[in-house]
Amino acid sequence: MIPVQRVLAALALIFALAHLPFLPSSLEDIDSVNFALGVRDFDVAAHRPHPPGYPVYIALGKFTTALTGLVVDGAASTIEAKALGLVSLIGGVAAVFLLYRVFAALSRNASAASFDVTAFAATAITVCCPLFWYLAVRPMSDLPGLAFALGSQACLMLAWSRQRPGADGDRRLGPDALAASGRMIVAGAFLAAFAIGVRSQTMWLTIPLLLLVLFDRIGRGVAGAMLGGGTMFVAGGLLWGIPLLIASGGLNAYLAALGTQAGEDFTSGEMLYTNPSPRAAAFALMRTFVFPWDATALAVVVLALAAVGVAQLLLRDRQSLAPVLALVVPYLIFHLLFQDTSFVRYALPLVPVTAFLAVRGTMLLSAAAVPFAAAAISIAGVAIASPVLVAYAGEASPTVRVLDAMNAEARNAAPGAVGMHQTFVRPLEAEDAAFPLQLPAPPRLEWLELGKYWKSGRSETLWFLADPVRSDLALIDPKSRQDFIDVQWPLVARPAFGGMRPSAVRWYRMPAPGWFVEEGWSLTPEAAGMSRLMTRGPHFAPIVANVRRRGEATRLLIGGRNLAAAGDPAARITLSIDGTPFQEFTAPPGFFLHVFDIPAGRLDGTGSLAAVTIASTPASGAIAIPTAIEQFDVQAPDQLMWAYDSGWQEAEYSPGVGVWRWTSEKATLRVIGDARPVRVTLWIESPLRYFDDAPLVRAVAGGRELAAATLSESREWRFDVPADALRAGNGTITIETDRTFSPAERSGAADQRRLGLRVFSIQVSNY
Numbered sequence: 001m002i003p004v005q006r007v008l009a010a011l012a013l014i015f016a017l018a019h020l021p022f023l024p025s026s027l028e029d030i031d032s033v034n035f036a037l038g039v040r041d042f043d044v045a046a047h048r049p050h051p052p053g054y055p056v057y058i059a060l061g062k063f064t065t066a067l068t069g070l071v072v073d074g075a076a077s078t079i080e081a082k083a084l085g086l087v088s089l090i091g092g093v094a095a096v097f098l099l100y101r102v103f104a105a106l107s108r109n110a111s112a113a114s115f116d117v118t119a120f121a122a123t124a125i126t127v128c129c130p131l132f133w134y135l136a137v138r139p140m141s142d143l144p145g146l147a148f149a150l151g152s153q154a155c156l157m158l159a160w161s162r163q164r165p166g167a168d169g170d171r172r173l174g175p176d177a178l179a180a181s182g183r184m185i186v187a188g189a190f191l192a193a194f195a196i197g198v199r200s201q202t203m204w205l206t207i208p209l210l211l212l213v214l215f216d217r218i219g220r221g222v223a224g225a226m227l228g229g230g231t232m233f234v235a236g237g238l239l240w241g242i243p244l245l246i247a248s249g250g251l252n253a254y255l256a257a258l259g260t261q262a263g264e265d266f267t268s269g270e271m272l273y274t275n276p277s278p279r280a281a282a283f284a285l286m287r288t289f290v291f292p293w294d295a296t297a298l299a300v301v302v303l304a305l306a307a308v309g310v311a312q313l314l315l316r317d318r319q320s321l322a323p324v325l326a327l328v329v330p331y332l333i334f335h336l337l338f339q340d341t342s343f344v345r346y347a348l349p350l351v352p353v354t355a356f357l358a359v360r361g362t363m364l365l366s367a368a369a370v371p372f373a374a375a376a377i378s379i380a381g382v383a384i385a386s387p388v389l390v391a392y393a394g395e396a397s398p399t400v401r402v403l404d405a406m407n408a409e410a411r412n413a414a415p416g417a418v419g420m421h422q423t424f425v426r427p428l429e430a431e432d433a434a435f436p437l438q439l440p441a442p443p444r445l446e447w448l449e450l451g452k453y454w455k456s457g458r459s460e461t462l463w464f465l466a467d468p469v470r471s472d473l474a475l476i477d478p479k480s481r482q483d484f485i486d487v488q489w490p491l492v493a494r495p496a497f498g499g500m501r502p503s504a505v506r507w508y509r510m511p512a513p514g515w516f517v518e519e520g521w522s523l524t525p526e527a528a529g530m531s532r533l534m535t536r537g538p539h540f541a542p543i544v545a546n547v548r549r550r551g552e553a554t555r556l557l558i559g560g561r562n563l564a565a566a567g568d569p570a571a572r573i574t575l576s577i578d579g580t581p582f583q584e585f586t587a588p589p590g591f592f593l594h595v596f597d598i599p600a601g602r603l604d605g606t607g608s609l610a611a612v613t614i615a616s617t618p619a620s621g622a623i624a625i626p627t628a629i630e631q632f633d634v635q636a637p638d639q640l641m642w643a644y645d646s647g648w649q650e651a652e653y654s655p656g657v658g659v660w661r662w663t664s665e666k667a668t669l670r671v672i673g674d675a676r677p678v679r680v681t682l683w684i685e686s687p688l689r690y691f692d693d694a695p696l697v698r699a700v701a702g703g704r705e706l707a708a709a710t711l712s713e714s715r716e717w718r719f720d721v722p723a724d725a726l727r728a729g730n731g732t733i734t735i736e737t738d739r740t741f742s743p744a745e746r747s748g749a750a751d752q753r754r755l756g757l758r759v760f761s762i763q764v765s766n767y
Contacts, residue, residue, distance in 0.1 A: 002115035003115075004100075004114070004115050007115065007120065008096055008097050008100055008120075008123075011096050011120075011123070011124065011127070012093045012096040012097065015092060015093060015096060015127055015136070016089065016092075016093050018382075018386070019089050019092070019133075019136050019137050019389070020089065021393070022137050022389050022390065022392065022393035023081075023082045023085040023086060023089070023137050023393065024081045024082065024085045024137060024138065024139055024392070024393060025074075025078055025081060025082070025393065025396055026077065026078065026081050026396040026397045026399075026400040027077050027080065027081045027139060027397065027400075027427065027430055027431075028081075028138070028139070028397040028489075028500065029138075029140065029500050029501055030423060030426060030427070030501050030502070031049070031050065031140060031141075032081070032084060032138070032139040032140055033426045033427050033429075033430045034047055034048060034049035034050045034426065035049045035054070035057070035058065035061060035080075035084055035139060035140070035141065036061075036077060036080035036081065036084065036139070036430050037049065037426065037429065037430055038053075038054070038058045038061070039058060039061040039062050039065050039080055039083070039084070040076070040080075042055070042058055042247050043247070043248075044244070044247070044248045044254060044257050045248060045249065045253055045254075045256070045257045047257075047426075051254075051257045051258040051260070052200045052258060053244050053248070053254075054141055054197070054198065054199065054200075055197050055240045055243060055244045055247075056148075056194065056195075056197035056198045056240050057087070057141045057144055057145070057197070057198045057199065060087050060144065060198075061080070061083060061084050061087055064083040064084070064086045064087050064090075065079060065080055065083035065084075067083070067086075068082050068083040068086060069083075075431070075432070076432065077400075077430045077431050077432070080139070080430075081139050083139075084139030084140070085137045085138065085139045087139075087144050088135060088136055088137055088138055088139065088140065088142075088143045088144060089136050089137055090144070090147075091136075091143040091144035091145075091146065091147035091148075092127065092132070092135075092136035092143050092147070094147045094150075094151075095126075095127065095143070095146065095147045095150055096123060096127055098147065098150035098151055098153075098154045099122070099123040099126055099127070099150060099352055100116075100119050100120060100123045101154040101157070101158070102150060102153050102154050102157050102327075102352070103116070103118065103119035103120075103122045103123060103352075103356055104116045104119040105154070105157035105158055105160060105161045106119075106157060106320050106323060106324065106356060107119055107320075108161060108164065108320070117370060117371060118359050118360070118363060118370060120374075121359045121362075121370050121371060121373075121374030122352070122355045122356040122358075122359045122374075123355075124374050124375075124378045125302070125355035125358060125359065125374055125377050125378055125381070126351055126352045126355040128377070128378035128379075128381035128382050128385075129292055129293060129351050129355065129381050130292065130293060130294035130295070130381055130384050130385035130388070130496045131291075131292035131293070131294065131344065131345065131347065131348055131351060131496040132292075132348065132351055133381065133382065133385035133386075133389065134385060134388065134389060134392070134496055134497065135345055135348060137389070137392070137393070138345075140345065141198060141199045142199070142345050142346075142348050143348070144198055144199070145195065145198045145199025145201065145202050146199075146202070146205075146348055146349055148191060148194065148195035148198045148199075148202060149192075149195050149199075149202040149205040149206050149349070150352075151191045151195070152188045152189075152191035152192040152195055152202075152205075152206040152209075152210075153188070153205065153206060153209060153327065154188075155184045155185075155187040155188030155191060156184065156185065156188035156192075156206070156209045156210055156213050157209075157323060158184045159181045159182075159184035159185045159188060159213050160212075160213050160216065160323055162177050162180050162181040162184070163177070163181050163213070163216050163217065163220070164319070171219075171220065172220070173220050173221065178220070178221050181217070181225075182221070182224060182225055182228060185210070185213060185214070185217075185225045185228065185229045186228045186229055186231075186232045187232075188206070188209075188210060188213070188229075189210055189228075189229035189230070189232045189233040189236070190232035190233065190235060190236040191206070191236065192206035192207060192210055192233060192236065193232075193233045193234070193235070193236030193237040193239075194236040194237075194239060194240065196237065196240075197237075197239070197240030197241070197244070201331070201334070201339075201346075201349070202349075204330045204331040204334045204335075204349075205327065205330075205331050205349050207330075208326045208327075208329075208330040209323065209326045209327060210229065210233075211326075212322060212323060212326045213225075214226055214229065270340050270341070270342055270654070270655075270656060271337065271338055271339065271340060272284055272336055272337050273337045273338055277747075278747065281336070283341070284336050284341040285336075287341040287342060287344055287347065287495075287498060288332075288335065288336065288341055288347045288350060289303055289347070289350070289354065290303070290495070291344045291347070291495035291496055291498055292344060292347050292348070292350075292351055292495075292496055293381070293384075293495075293496075294384050294385065294388070294494055294495050294496040295380075295384050298377070298380050298381065298384065301377065302354060302355070302358045302377060303354070303358075304361075305357070305358035305359075305361035305362055305373070306354050306357035306358045306361055307357075307361065308360075308361030308362075308364055308365065309356070309357030309358055309359065309360035309361035309362075309363075309364070310357060310361075311361075311364065312360045312361060312363060312364035313357075313360060315364070316364075317360075324353060324356070324357075327352075327353050328350060328353040331349050331350065332350060335347065335349075335350070340499065342498055342499045342656050343498065343499030344495060344496055344497070344498035344499055345496075345499065346499075358373075358377070359373075359374060362374075385496075388491065388494055388497075391490070391491060392491055395489070397427075397489065398487040398488060398489050398502065398503070398504055398505045399424060399427040399428070399431070399465075399502060399505055400431065401487050402465065402485075402487045402505045402507050403428065403431055403433055405485070405487075405507070406418075406463065406507065410435075413461075414436065415435075415460065415461050415462055415463040415509070416437065416453075416458055416459075416460025416461060416462055417435075417436075417437040417438070417439055417453055417458070417460070417462050417463075418435040418437065418438050418439065418462070418463045418464070418465075419438075419439040419441065419446065419449060419450055419453070419462060419463070419464045419465075420438075420439075420441050420446070420464060420465035420466075421441065421446055421465065421466055421467045421470055422441040422442070422443045422444075422446060423467050423501065423502050424441075424465045424467075424502065424505070425441050427502070439452075439453060444472070444526070444530055445530070446472065447472045447473065447475050447476065447516070448518070448519070450462065450464070450476065450510075450516065451516050451517075451518060451546065454512060454513065454516060454546070454609070455546065455609065457608060458512075459511075459512040459608070460512075461509055461510065461511055462508075462509075462510045463507065463508065463509055463510070464507075464508040464510055465505055465506075465507055465508075466484075466505070466506040466507075466508060467502055467504075467505075467506075468486065468504050468505075468506045468658070469655065469656070469657060469658035470526065470658075471524035471525070471526045471527070471653060471658065471659045472524065472526055472527060473508070474523045474524045474527070475516060475517045475521060475523055475524075475527055476510075476513050476515075476516045476517075477513035477514040477515045477516060477633075477634075478633070479513070479514055479635070479639070480510045480511055480512070480513035480514065481508055481510060483508065483509045483510070483511075484506050484507060484508045484509070485506070485507045486504065486505075486506050486507075487504065487505045487506075487507065488503070488504040489503050489504065492504075512548065513548070514547065514548050514634060514635065515545055515546060515547040515548065515612075515632075515633075515634045516545070516546055517543070517544065517545045517546070517632065518543065518544045518545075518546070519531065519534055519536040519543070520534075520536030520537045520538065520540070520541070520543035520544075521543055521545075521629055521632070522537075522560065522628035522629055522630050523629070523630060523631065523632060524651060524653065524659055525650075525651050525652055525653035525659060526653050526659075528628060528630075529653075531628075537616075537626070537627065537628065538573070538614050538615050538616035538627050538629060539571070539616040539617075539624045539625055539626055539627045540624070541615075542576070542613035542614060542615040543613065543614050543615075543629065544611055544612070544613050545611075545612040545613075545614070545632060545634070546609040546610070546611060546612075547603060547609065547610045547611075547612050547634050548608065548609060548610075549603050549604060549605060549607070549608060549609065549610050550603050550604075550636075551600060551601055551603075551604055552600050552636065553597065553598060553599055553600045553636075553637060554597075554598040554602075554603060554634055554635070554636060554637070555595060555596070555597055555598065555634070555635055555636070555637050555639075555641065555672065555673070556575075556595070556596045556597075556598055556612070556632075556633070556634050557593075557594075557595050557631060557632065557633040557634075557641050557643055557672060558573075558575070558593075558594050558595075558596070558614070558629065558631065558632055559591075559592060559593040559594070559629075559630055559631030559632075559643055559644070560587075560591075560592060560627060560628050560629040560630045560631065561590065561591055561592070561627070561628050561630060561650070562587045562588060562589045562590060562592065562625060562626075562627055563589075563625075563626035563627060563628060564589045564625050564626060565589060566589050566590070567589070568589050568625070569618055569619055569620050569621055569623075569625060570586045570587055570588040570589070570618075570619040570620075570625070571586070571587045571616045571617070571618065571619060571625035571627050572584065572585075572586055572587075572616070572617050572618070572619045573585055573586075573587050573592075573614065573615070573616055573627070574614070574615045574616075574617070575596070575612065575613070575614055576612070576613045576614075576615070577598075577602060577603065577610055577611070577612055578605055578610055578611055579611070579613075582596075582598070582602070582612075583596050586619050587616075587627070591646065593631065593643055593644075593645055593670065595641075595672050597637075598634075612634070614629055630650075630651070631643050631644065637673060637674075638673070638674070639673070640671070640672075640673060640676075640678070640764065640765070640766055641671075641672040641673060642669055642670060642671045642672065642678075642764040643669070643670050643672065644661070644667075644668075644669065644670075645668035645669060645670040645732060646667075646668050647663060647664045647665075647666045647667035647668050647734075647735075648661050648662075648663060648664070648667045648668075649661060649662040649663070649664065649753055649755065657760070658760065659760070659761075660685075660758055660759060660760045661758075661759050662753070662755040662756065662757070662758055662759070663735055663737060663755075663756040663757045663759060664740065664753070664754045664755070664756055665736065665737060665738075665740050665754060665756055666734050666735070666736050667734070667735045667756070667757075668732050668733065668734045668735075669732065669733045669734075669735070669762070669764065670731050670732050670733075671721075671726055671731045671732075671733065671764060672731060673731075675723045675724075675726040675727040675731065676723050676726075676766055677720060677721060677722050677723045677726075677766065677767060678720070678721050678726070678764050678765060678766055678767065679718065679719075679720050679721070679763075679764070679765050679766075679767045680699070680718065680719055680720075680721060680733060680762070680763070680764050681716060681717070681718045681761075681762070681763040681764075681765075682716070682717045682718075682735070682759050682761070682762050683714075683715075683716050683717075683759065683760045683761045683762075684697075684711060684714065684715060684716075684717055684757050684758065684759050684760070685714050685757075685758040685759075685760065686711070686712065686713045686714040686715075687711050687712075687737075687739060687757060687758075688712055688713070690739075690741060690755070690758075691739045691741070693739070694710045694711055694712035695710070695711060695737045695738050695739035695756070695757070696708065696709075696710055696737070696738045697709050697710075697711050697717070697735065697736065697737050697757065698735075698736045698737075699719050699721075699733060699734070699735055699736075700729075700733070700734045700736060701721050701725040701726060701728070701729040701732065701733045701734070702724070702725040702726070702727070702728025702729035703728065703729070704725050704728070706719050706720070706721055706725065706733075707719035711757075720767065721733055735757070737756040737757050739756065740754045740755060740756045741754070741755055742754055742755070743755070
């Protein structure tokens with residue numbers, strides 16, 4: 001007989017040795033930063049860590065941090081990253097033993113002595129899944145939480161096994177079986193509650209199984225099991241709940257912090273609950289079941305076998321179906337509806353059942369093939385994950401690398417101030433970074449703090465740490481945003497690393513800009529959303545652009561939309577400089593774009609900044625006409641300016657991917673100024689996500705075809721526009737596609753737009 005514990009110990013040892021050298025050197029995600037700050041000073045109200053608080057996990061982190069500090073030299077954040085990674089590794093090692101017990105009980109083999117090949121095979125596949133492999137060193141609560149949940153599940157599944165009817169179908173339990181089952185229920189209930197203090201989502205993995213086991217006891221001593229289980233569940237919760245409330249300043253303070261976190265989750269996350277659609281559901285399912293395997297081919301094999309495994313349970317082992325459903329369905333529903341599935345690590349609790357079903361599917365095809373199939377899948381998973389794990393441990397996070405570069409450069413040329421998007425505030429706090437002048441970073445309003453700095457008369461170079469998917473810096477002169485460095489983490493391209501944040505940093509070194517705007521503008525969808533939220537806009541009150549004073553002639557570009565319905569009154573748009581009207585035009589409902597020359601001397605005056613204001617009033621009647629200013633620029637006549645002209649749909653924004661625009665069948669770019677040759681670069685998403693055939697895309701200027709391509713994948717498309725073609729086309733360049741669709745035609749939605757190409761960025765430059 002194969003000694004079970006030795007085999008499991010061997011697997012656990014191999015797993016530990018394969019991960020121990022690759023503990024992280026830096027905190028890499030905002031959640032890990034919050035955990036590290038919680039280890040230093042536990043304060044849920046201050047998001048140290050973020051609610052619900054994870055008190056047991058933080059206690060484990062404090063313990064491992066103290067131990068790690070004895071053997072590791074380095075900054076506090078480095079020690080905390082390794083210590084929290086060690087907590088994950090310990091959870092992964094413990095999971096080896098616990099997974100086996102859960103799978104053995106599902107296979108009706110509750111014996112601690114006999115070796116269950118199918119349970120071991122499912123255990124090996126689970127721990128070798130790339131997502132599980134990566135999370136075993138990441139400084140996050142996912143794997144420790146799963147380990148505690150598995151402890152509860154192992155106890156409850158043992159109770160379930162001991163309650164199974166005998167071969168004769170007799171459901172009566174003898175005194176020994178009754179006591180043995182009861183002990184496991186009590187232990188499982190305690191661990192279920194205690195696990196919530198490690199990771200709150202574990203309740204969906206344990207409580208449904210606890211209820212199922214208690215339901216199965218009806219007529220067989222259920223009252224005692226409920227009393228004992230309920231008592232121990234309360235005890236397990238109070239063990240961490242009371243210290244949590246005390247540390248949080250009482251129940252009301254804790255609930256206030258919890259409510260704030262819930263509000264942020266529901267407004268910033270991409271959830272099916274807030275965005276129910278077939279397309280969103282398809283992506284959620286793909287992220288949940290395919291991405292954890294980090295390779296489509298491996299995922300297809302595992303999921304195909306798992307589908308056969310469902311049939312195996314239905315045909316040959318229906319009694320195991322109920323606990324399998326209890327283990328997976330409640331969490332799956334919660335995950336798909338109320339979690340942002342782009343964070344692929346949230347799918348970790350679904351990996352064990354997927355692995356178990358894959359083994360069962362193999363059994364239905366050939367029981368003798370189980371060891372070989374499990375070995376092949378496990379080896380493939382490790383082969384995929386190991387190089388990635390080496391890369392993960394070999395490079396610090398983008399935030400840490402940028403901070404090192406900033407500190408090095410500041411020794412020679414310190415900036416006047418440092419600003420940042422709010423997402424970088426806490427990572428820099430964890431790194432104990434300090435600058436002579438660090439600007440505040442109010443969420444979604446960071447650009448206003450830059451404006452305050454420049455309006456105060458400061459003109460020194462300003463450094464800014466930007467999240468590349470944010471779009472608010474479009475509210476600042478593009479000429480001041482040309483000096484930047486991108487620091488990325490290629491790991492985020494791996495499916496199983498989806499949702500890491502921040503995954504990239506763009507470090508701007510910004511001289512004093514030629515212009516910047518205040519509230520009420522709609523230069524990006526993000527800014528437009530804030531304008532609506534703040535009830536700002538040119539139809540409410542004049543909106544302000546601060547333009548640096550200059551004596552020479554200047555050119556001003558303005559574009560936007562009259563948001564009224566077709567047939568409604570036009571809006572009168574008035575531009576003023578320092579309170580004196582400068583230009584006025586009428587904008588009927590729909591898109592508009594204008595360019596005006598500002599004469600020399602018109603921007604002269606006192607102070608360093610001129611106030612250019614834009615107001616929208618009704619051309620007739622007294623009812624305000626909703627108006628959005630979506631494009632704006634002020635440059636010298638010899639500087640290149642360009643704009644979106646007719647045929648482009650309104651810009652759209654998602655926190656996960658940034659800003660994009662759809663073309664219609666024909667979409668025009670307008671280049672302003674003297675005709676000089678330009679180079680146009682577009683980043684276009686694969687049209688095959690929306691069409692069965694790749695479209696033919698053409699670029700035309702002045703009646704001349706400049707470039708043509710059949711686009712079958714996401715790619716950068718670049719072409720040059722000669723000066724004579726620009727002159728012949730009066731500065732316009734048209735992008736044409738022979739494939740378009742309407743969302744209304746495909747899904748019955750109200751959206752009647754004709755959509756062609758989804759374009760994520762455009763650059764127009766002289767060459």
